[in-house]
Amino acid sequence: MMGPKQEAQAALFYEFSLEEHVPQDHLLRSIDRFVDLDDIRQYLAEFYSHTGRPSIDPELLIRMLLVGYCFGIRSERRLCEEVHLNLAYRWFCRLDLSDPVPNHSTFSKNRHGRFRESALLRHLFEKTVARCIADGLVSGQRLAADASLIEADANKQNSTPKEDWDISAINPSDAPRAVKEYLDVLDDAAFGAASEVKPKFTSHSDPASQWTAARKGPAFFSYSTNYLIDTDHSVIVDVEGSRSIRQAEVGSVRTMLDRIKDRHDIDPERLIADTAYGTGPMLGWLVKRGIAPHIPVIDQAKKAEGVWSRDDFEWDQENDRYICPEGHDLKQFRRNYSDPNRGPSGKGTMRYRALKLTCQDCPSKAKCCPDQSIRTINREPDEDARQVARDIAKTKQYVVSMRLRKKVEMLFAHLKRILGLGRLRLRGPNGANDEFLLAATVQNLRKLAKIFPAPQQTRKA
Template sequence: MLGPRQEAQHALFYEFSIEDHVPQDHLLRSIDRFVDLTGIRQHLAPFYSNTGRPSIDPELLIRMLLVGYCLGIRSERRLCEEVHLNLAYRWFCRLDLADRVPDHSSFSKNRHGRFRDSDLLRHVFETVVARCIAEGLVSGQRFAADASLIEADANKQNSSAKEDWHPEAINPADASRAVREYLEVLDDAAFGAATPVKPKFTSHSDPSSQWTAARKGPAFFAYSTNYLIDTHHAVIVDVEATRSIRQAEVGSVRTMLDRVKDTFDLHPERIIADTAYGSGPMLGWLVDRKIAPHIPVIDKAGRTDGTWSRADFEWDAENNQYICPQGETLKQFRRNYSDPNRGPTGKGVAKYQALKLTCQSCPSKPKCCPNADARKITREEHEDARQVARDIARTAQYAVSMRLRKKVEMLFAHLNRILRLVRLRLRGPNGANDEFLLAATAQNLRKLAKILPAPQHDRPA
């Protein structure tokens, strides 16, 4: 038969525990085991006043941000609504049913103030990385690096062409926060000083973002998030925000490797990356630090007309000369210099040349230098390091490294599709850095929760 109508009963007292209503297999239960925010109050203490009204607990704000980034809630206004309604979110944020959820404006106030002044978000990120190391998820032997474009909160309609953009005419006192940050990083290697080439367009609202068409489609303003990961379990050991150009992205790898060495005493045996990182200076920097570069070399010495390329000539390091397939020598200098300032400098590009008479009488001249009197070869400053990378590329370990490199690309796919970080909400280099740090922290926490899930307990009857 038809049962009675269900109506709400307004009881005077309730016996209610949020703990009992959060499923044991909920993602936030597993993540909560690895979130250690006990040290942030001490970290932030110098940035709070000794007088005035008590502040919102910074641990609460960080926990709410972690909920948003772990579960792909991009809007802070919506995040506050979700935490207000969802019992699991309240449990993770240590809020009881009667506790008020902070207003969304609290995030902006703290972010632009004490959070950035204290570099709190990097502190939280490094705390999670330290936990990954303690749990044995980081071997420290093989690192991989790559960059991904994230669209900036800017558009072409509010921009100027390079001939119309004059940063020296900007008055910082009248500029927005993002523009002031742009002026502050004009000499930063990750932003303004990465290249002397001016971008085709510069955004008025976020001038630090880069106008790019790297995706082979319509151009847009973007920042690059640069990941340095340990390939053992694809844990992100460092992250850096830069302009979306190759020079800045390559330079960020040096910054991250140095920072990981100083912070966690991690010094990898090898670094894995794609061809964009295979320039001579980058390879030389890695070899000098005893890091094996498992990186394809940027090499434009090959020839397409069938004549001998530089690879066909043998390098004689002991005598500083090349030897051609016919056994003749190509030298940089053919006499000893008593004045060392006139001799080889060891920097830049060195030129090696065979004797004209030797080449003119050589039977292999049509295969070697058909349109020149004598064969010439140039050798870059870091050619030894480039040769180290070429030799590594012939090994079986290199083939394994190229497969492992896909792990960092999978992290970027996860960043876009699961965490929904496709377009930035915050502007300026600091805004991009904040979002990238929080996203990387969320990915590491989800990795910990996946590999080391929370133990399952039967719910009490």
């Protein structure tokens, strides 16, 4: 039997509860238990005026931003529409059915103003890290680091080749926000001071972004998000934005390790990373800090197949020499110099050489130096640290570390595919850092929600 036609009936009074209409197993219910914004008003108090019209509650804006990054809603205009329509979003943002949703322009004013001036997003991220530590998800013993390219909001059509780019022609007082930020970070180790090499193209709209073809495809403008994670439960303990070049990414790891030591008293036993971080200075810095580098060493001293490499020579630390497989010495100097740092390169690199007569009469010359009259070996200033990393690479723990390193790559995949952060919407170094911090905060909150889901209430019959 066909039922009667459904028609909306107007009523004078409604009894409605948002709490009853949000499913008990909804993701936002689990996340809500770990969002601590009790101190946000006190934290921002000095950035608000004591007179004038009352502002929109900053907790509401932060909760809306968390919803947007949690569910991949990249547009703030669309975010306002979704919060207006979705009951679960309203419940999480503490909005009743009759409460209005803020205008999308409010986010820009607060993001570029008091949120950025107060470093609120960094504060919010570090509170989630502290919560993960308190709940036993972070041991701080094994950390892994890596970087991933995120496309910037810029394109080649609005750019200038490096030979035509003139910084002196920029008027800072009349420049857009992203250009002013570019001028501010020219001496920053994560941006302008990371390398003296100028990028092939510079964007007019976001000059701090890096023109790169690192993905082996069409080049594009990008920033790098650098993650430092604890491998126990893949919790992100720190995040940093930088230029998309190796020097800036390696420097960001140092910055993050110093920061977590200062903020959370985390001093790891080992750092796990890929070959890009296996430079001598980086390995030397880690060894001096007492951190075991589980990192493949960048070694450019490999010889052709069938020719002895540096690993075939024995290093004699006490006598400052190498000993070849035939038992001959390779020394840096054959006589004393007043300057012990004096060497052929003039940059601290030490060159050890055998005697010419010894090499000419050696029966193994074809295996040692077939194309040279004598065998030479260059030793970098941080060669001892490089050897430490080589020795670690021979252990079983190193094999485990290389498997654990994939956890960082899984977080980047989640960042781009689930959270939708494949391209930035904000410009400039500050805008990129804001997006990276919010995304990392949401990833940690989702991790907490997954490990500690909200308790399920039994429904009444």
